[in-house]
Structures are given as C-alpha cells and as structure tokens.
Amino acid sequence: MMDPMLLVFPLLLAVLVTVVGFPPLIGYLLAGFALYGAGIEALPFLEPIADLGVLLLLFAIGLKLDLRSLAKAEVWGGATLHLTITLVVAGLAIKGLGLLGLSLFSALSLEQTLILAFALGFSSTVFAIKVLEERGDAQTLYGRTAIGILIMQDLFAVVYLTASKGEMPSVWAFGLLALPLLRPLFYRLLDRVGHGEMLVLFGLAMALAPGAALFELVGLKPDLGALVMGLLLAGHAKASELSKSLFLFKELFLIAFFLTIGQQGLPTGSEVIAALVLMLLLPFKGALFLSLLTRFKLRLRSAFMATLTLGNFSEFGLIVLTAAIAAGSMDPSWLRVMALTVTFSFIIAAPLSTHGQAIYLKWRDKLKKMEPQDLHSEEQPIQLGDPRVVIVGMGRIGSGAYDDLRQHYGDRILGIDHKQEMVDRHLSEGRNVVMGDATDTDFWDKLESTSQIELAILAMPYHHGNEFTAEQLQLIDFKGQIAAVSRWPEEAEALHRLGVERVYNIYQAAGAGVAEQVLDLTGNRTDKLNATP
Structure with a gap:
C-alpha cells in the first residue's frame, strides 16, 4: 500500500509555497528532495x-x-x-x-x-x-x-x-504518414x-x-x-x-x-x-x-x-x-x-x-x-469614431447587450474585444466592433476624446480585466456611466469602489432571463409581474 505521506507531504509544501506567491510545482520539486532526504529513495511506481x-x-x-x-x-x-x-x-x-x-x-x-x-x-x-x-x-x-x-x-x-x-526508426515508420x-x-x-x-x-x-x-x-x-x-x-x-x-x-x-x-x-x-x-x-x-x-x-x-x-x-x-x-x-x-x-x-x-x-x-x-516606429498590424491605434455606448468584451454577454441596446442607440454602439476571430465574426454579423486590449494601459493612452460616450459596459469574463478597465476609466476622468458584470459579491463590491454605478451578477441575470422567457411563453408575464403577494 502506498504511504499516504507521499500525497500529504507534496500537498503541504505546495500550499506553503502558494501562500507566499510561488507556483505549486516549486513545492513538488522540494517535496521530492525532502522525501529523498527522509530516506524514501526508491519509488519506482x-x-x-x-x-x-x-x-x-x-x-x-x-x-x-x-x-x-x-x-x-x-x-x-x-x-x-x-x-x-x-x-x-x-x-x-x-x-x-x-x-x-x-x-x-x-x-x-x-x-x-x-x-x-x-x-x-x-x-x-x-x-x-x-x-x-x-x-x-x-x-x-x-x-x-x-x-x-x-x-x-x-x-x-x-x-x-x-x-x-x-x-x-523502422522502415514501417513511413506508414505513419498515412x-x-x-x-x-x-x-x-x-x-x-x-x-x-x-x-x-x-x-x-x-x-x-x-x-x-x-x-x-x-x-x-x-x-x-x-x-x-x-x-x-x-x-x-x-x-x-x-x-x-x-x-x-x-x-x-x-x-x-x-x-x-x-x-x-x-x-x-x-x-x-x-x-x-x-x-x-x-x-x-x-x-x-x-x-x-x-x-x-x-x-x-x-x-x-x-x-x-x-x-x-x-x-x-x-x-x-x-x-x-x-x-x-x-x-x-x-x-x-x-x-x-x-x-x-x-x-x-x-x-x-x-x-x-x-x-x-x-x-x-x-x-x-x-518602441518600434512601424508597429505590428494588431498594434495600430484604434479609431473609436463617435459612439454613445462602448462595450468592452464582446463574448456572449457583451454581444447580447449590444443587440438589446441597438434598439435605443442605433449604430452608435462600439464593441471592443481582444480576439481577432471574435472581431471578424461580429463584423460579419453587422456589429460595429474593433480589436483592442482594455487591460493594456497603452490602449487608453491612444484613445481619442471619450466625452461623447454616455455609457461604458465592462463585460469581460474575468473580474481582473473589468476591475483594471474601471481603474483606467477613472484615470482618464471618464464622465459617462459605467456598468459591469460580476460573479461574486466581493467582485461587485470592488467594482462599486472604483465608481461602477451598476454591477450585474451574471448568474442572477441568467436566472432572471430564463424566468422572463418562461413567463412570456406561458402568457402570464403581465399577470405575474403585476400580481400582489
């Protein structure tokens, strides 16, 4: 039977090194040396x-x-x-x-x-x-x-x-070409x-x-x-x-x-x-x-x-x-x-x-x-145009928000995403989307005036990206309103501290969307919404 310490000891050392901010594999390397030093020299399995x-x-x-x-x-x-x-x-x-x-x-x-x-x-x-x-x-x-x-x-x-x-290699190795x-x-x-x-x-x-x-x-x-x-x-x-x-x-x-x-x-x-x-x-x-x-x-x-x-x-x-x-x-x-x-x-x-x-x-x-004078094609300055709404992160949440807001703002919406294939897909579907990395400080240095923007929606899937973008909007003295998505209460609190007026929990919003569609399906949406408890 395998000694349980062979699992516990690497785990403890991995936890210890992660506490001080290092990758866990440092703990595994140290555990190997420590086990050898403790006299456990033969582990052929x-x-x-x-x-x-x-x-x-x-x-x-x-x-x-x-x-x-x-x-x-x-x-x-x-x-x-x-x-x-x-x-x-x-x-x-x-x-x-x-x-x-x-x-x-x-x-x-x-x-x-x-x-x-x-x-x-x-x-x-x-x-x-x-x-x-x-x-x-x-x-x-x-x-x-x-x-x-x-x-x-x-x-x-x-x-x-x-x-x-x-x-x-054997002559049969040529068969691998098939x-x-x-x-x-x-x-x-x-x-x-x-x-x-x-x-x-x-x-x-x-x-x-x-x-x-x-x-x-x-x-x-x-x-x-x-x-x-x-x-x-x-x-x-x-x-x-x-x-x-x-x-x-x-x-x-x-x-x-x-x-x-x-x-x-x-x-x-x-x-x-x-x-x-x-x-x-x-x-x-x-x-x-x-x-x-x-x-x-x-x-x-x-x-x-x-x-x-x-x-x-x-x-x-x-x-x-x-x-x-x-x-x-x-x-x-x-x-x-x-x-x-x-x-x-x-x-x-x-x-x-x-x-x-x-x-x-x-x-x-x-x-x-x-800094090179002639920049890479993906590093060129971004022309914002004249949008009233900017959506940062054009995944499922960002693209859904874009389509709903289009009914009110028309074509004066701009999506920003850092994936070229995502940008190409949205352009082919008729959305106004440009490529840019909002977590890049130089991205904000290159922006034109943002005075015409009334609303910025931070819809990136990672809290770190939304938090950093909110910080950058503060630094450029952004005058419009800011909305963002989050998954956990502590993320929402951090975003509120950075001046984000509205924070939407993606899990709660998904549940509300399901409920709304079910009520529409059953024809009871108005009755349910107006019913008194």
Missing part, C-alpha cells in the same frame, strides 16, 4: 506515472496547436532566433566557467555543454499558461505570441527527444463520446495507443506520437473541451514527474553553486526576448509583458536532461542542478509576473526608445 504526465503534456500542446499562429514571424522567428542565440551565448558562458576552474563545468565535453545550453533555452509552458489564464491574457497579442513561442520551443524539444533515442487519412475516423469517434468520462477516456486512449505506443513500435519517441495525435485532433470543435477535460489528469501526473527529480538525490554544495551561477543567464534571456519582440514590431508593453511571461527556465529543460541522462550523455548530477535552476527562476519570475503591469509603468519611460 512514480516513473510510469511521470512518463504519462509528460505524454499528456505533449498531447495537450498538440490539441492547442494552430499551425497558422506558428507561421507568424514574431512566433517562429522569435523562438528560433532566441533559442539559437541562447545556445551560442550559454554554451560560451558554460565553457568559460569551466576554464575558470568550476569543477562541474570543467568536466563537461563540447556535446554535454551544448545539451546543457539547449536545456537552458526553454521557457516554462506550465508557468506561462497559468500566469496568462490567471490574468485572462491568453488571447491578447502578447499572450498568443508567448504561447506560440512556447509551442515552437516544445517542438524543438520533441525533435531532440526523438533524436536522443539513438536508434534508427495517419492523417484516419482523421475522419478519429473525428467521428470524438463526436460520439459525449462530454463526460468517455471524453477523458478517449483522450487517454488516443495519446497512448495510436500516439505513444504506435510511434514506439516503429522506433520513434512516444512523446512525438502523443504530440502528433494531439495535432491531428486540434481542428475538431471539441478539441478545446478535450484539452480541458484532461487538464487535471495531466497536472496530477506531472506532480509525479517533479517528485522523481528529487529521487536523483539531494543536491551537493557544488550543485547549488552551479545552479546559482546559471541563474546569471536569466537577465540575458529576458533582455534577448525584449529586444527580439520589439524588432518584430510588437509595442514595448506587449514585448515587455511577453518577456516577463517567458523569463524563466523550464520543466522541458528537465525533460531534455532526463533523456540525455537515459542515453548516457550527461551525468545525473546535472538533473539536480537543472531542477534547482528551474526552481530559482520561478522564485524570481512569479513576483515579476504578478506585478508586471506596475513594473512596466515604472520602466516605460526609460525603455521607450525601444
């Missing part, structure tokens, strides 16, 4: 669970993979140039440290130096996705750019993992599995059977198979739902991966020093991202926020080194060094990401010279 976590991570990446987004210059160019330059600079730095006499570095061959430099070139997908989702920024230009760069990095890692197997022909069959199955446990089972089966197992059978890395299967399913309407249904499983299994790192043994003093020395590369990594992204015409604010999101070392670095150690290319001590380096980078990156907006405002004037 963790290995297959950890492998499954990595496979599901790659399968989920494939499900979200939009090849069109990877074709954008700032994504493929930024990822390729950053990793190439980092490989060269980090490689030279590591060799220099070896020449200075640092024992761990001086023992590295050229091949090992390049492997270590390659592992240091990745940014954490898990960390970035969590940060972007908490901010509600995953669909902003900087969020999409950061995610695209991370996917490109992950693809580079998969290529390495496949090559590190050290064996030529997998896209089976996509209609996979789609039909996905249509029929519903939305519950069968959907989860379908995802696990696809990642492990035609994905990992089939690719391993023909001599290819199973990780590549999981990624390819995710990619084949990415175009299905339920791909996003499938990814969300597997999310908790993936996160749970990845805990086992982080725990197995600790099973490599407690770090020595020299390994701790090596990790701290490698941390000196982190400022260079961030500065390089900022420089490259501004050269790809992203505004300073977009490039800065993407840099904070990507300015860390990655769990994929651990995966790369694990594969190198399994192939006999690296000493196991470097896995402990890399684990410490990743942990230290998260400790620095977490507060920077949390306070990213404030940090940007503090440094904006000093960095303004980096």
Whole structure:
C-alpha cells in the first residue's frame, strides 16, 4: 500500500509555497528532495506515472496547436532566433566557467555543454499558461505570441527527444504518414463520446495507443506520437473541451514527474553553486526576448509583458536532461542542478509576473526608445469614431447587450474585444466592433476624446480585466456611466469602489432571463409581474 505521506507531504509544501506567491510545482520539486532526504529513495511506481504526465503534456500542446499562429514571424522567428542565440551565448558562458576552474563545468565535453545550453533555452509552458489564464491574457497579442513561442520551443524539444533515442526508426515508420487519412475516423469517434468520462477516456486512449505506443513500435519517441495525435485532433470543435477535460489528469501526473527529480538525490554544495551561477543567464534571456519582440514590431508593453511571461527556465529543460541522462550523455548530477535552476527562476519570475503591469509603468519611460516606429498590424491605434455606448468584451454577454441596446442607440454602439476571430465574426454579423486590449494601459493612452460616450459596459469574463478597465476609466476622468458584470459579491463590491454605478451578477441575470422567457411563453408575464403577494 502506498504511504499516504507521499500525497500529504507534496500537498503541504505546495500550499506553503502558494501562500507566499510561488507556483505549486516549486513545492513538488522540494517535496521530492525532502522525501529523498527522509530516506524514501526508491519509488519506482512514480516513473510510469511521470512518463504519462509528460505524454499528456505533449498531447495537450498538440490539441492547442494552430499551425497558422506558428507561421507568424514574431512566433517562429522569435523562438528560433532566441533559442539559437541562447545556445551560442550559454554554451560560451558554460565553457568559460569551466576554464575558470568550476569543477562541474570543467568536466563537461563540447556535446554535454551544448545539451546543457539547449536545456537552458526553454521557457516554462506550465508557468506561462497559468500566469496568462490567471490574468485572462491568453488571447491578447502578447499572450498568443508567448504561447506560440512556447509551442515552437516544445517542438524543438520533441525533435531532440526523438533524436536522443539513438536508434534508427523502422522502415514501417513511413506508414505513419498515412495517419492523417484516419482523421475522419478519429473525428467521428470524438463526436460520439459525449462530454463526460468517455471524453477523458478517449483522450487517454488516443495519446497512448495510436500516439505513444504506435510511434514506439516503429522506433520513434512516444512523446512525438502523443504530440502528433494531439495535432491531428486540434481542428475538431471539441478539441478545446478535450484539452480541458484532461487538464487535471495531466497536472496530477506531472506532480509525479517533479517528485522523481528529487529521487536523483539531494543536491551537493557544488550543485547549488552551479545552479546559482546559471541563474546569471536569466537577465540575458529576458533582455534577448525584449529586444527580439520589439524588432518584430510588437509595442514595448506587449514585448515587455511577453518577456516577463517567458523569463524563466523550464520543466522541458528537465525533460531534455532526463533523456540525455537515459542515453548516457550527461551525468545525473546535472538533473539536480537543472531542477534547482528551474526552481530559482520561478522564485524570481512569479513576483515579476504578478506585478508586471506596475513594473512596466515604472520602466516605460526609460525603455521607450525601444518602441518600434512601424508597429505590428494588431498594434495600430484604434479609431473609436463617435459612439454613445462602448462595450468592452464582446463574448456572449457583451454581444447580447449590444443587440438589446441597438434598439435605443442605433449604430452608435462600439464593441471592443481582444480576439481577432471574435472581431471578424461580429463584423460579419453587422456589429460595429474593433480589436483592442482594455487591460493594456497603452490602449487608453491612444484613445481619442471619450466625452461623447454616455455609457461604458465592462463585460469581460474575468473580474481582473473589468476591475483594471474601471481603474483606467477613472484615470482618464471618464464622465459617462459605467456598468459591469460580476460573479461574486466581493467582485461587485470592488467594482462599486472604483465608481461602477451598476454591477450585474451574471448568474442572477441568467436566472432572471430564463424566468422572463418562461413567463412570456406561458402568457402570464403581465399577470405575474403585476400580481400582489
């Protein structure tokens, strides 16, 4: 029977690190070292669970993979140039440290130096996705750019993992080129599995059977198979739902991966020093991202926020080194060094990401010279026109409000949304909608006079976005009325403190809408509304 402390101890450490504002995976890494230090050295059952976590991570990446987004210059160019330059600079730095006499570095061959430099070139997908989702920024230009760069990095890692197997694939591997022909069959199955446990089972089966197992059978890395299967399913309407249904499983299994790192043994003093020395590369990594992204015409604010999101070392670095150690290319001590380096980078990156907006405002004037003159097509100034009503966030709530208000205000309504596909859909349906990120301070700096606007409706799905927008409206001395949506009483209170006159609870409003339609249906609406208790 498994020792319950194997669950309780990582949980307690994860809660502890989150209390002080750090990602829980730092707690899992520390728990692995602590369990080893407590004498629990052999946990072989963790290995297959950890492998499954990595496979599901790659399968989920494939499900979200939009090849069109990877074709954008700032994504493929930024990822390729950053990793190439980092490989060269980090490689030279590591060799220099070896020449200075640092024992761990001086023992590295050229091949090992390049492997270590390659592992240091990745940014954490898990960390970035969590940060972007908490901010509600995953669909902003900087969020999409950061995610695209991370996917490109992950693809580079998969290529390495496949090559590190050290064996030529079977001639039958060419048969895998026929997998896209089976996509209609996979789609039909996905249509029929519903939305519950069968959907989860379908995802696990696809990642492990035609994905990992089939690719391993023909001599290819199973990780590549999981990624390819995710990619084949990415175009299905339920791909996003499938990814969300597997999310908790993936996160749970990845805990086992982080725990197995600790099973490599407690770090020595020299390994701790090596990790701290490698941390000196982190400022260079961030500065390089900022420089490259501004050269790809992203505004300073977009490039800065993407840099904070990507300015860390990655769990994929651990995966790369694990594969190198399994192939006999690296000493196991470097896995402990890399684990410490990743942990230290998260400790620095977490507060920077949390306070990213404030940090940007503090440094904006000093960095303004980096602002490109010729801006990205999605960074152009927004022309508001002459609206009387502005709706920020054109999802289901915003579009419903737009259609109802049109009866009173006609065409003098403007919708604002940060998703290009959402803007295109609304334009095709006859609504006046422009693309803009209301959580971007520079967005408000570029606005024309808002004196003609009588009403601003904040209908974004995330409270943080509505709250920030209300703050910005205060700063520009907005004279019109403000209404917003919320989910919880504490959100409504925070919005009222920021000058929002009307706050609508989306759950209560949905219930009222159902009741109104039912009364209309039964013909009793007038009687019910006028009835006395």
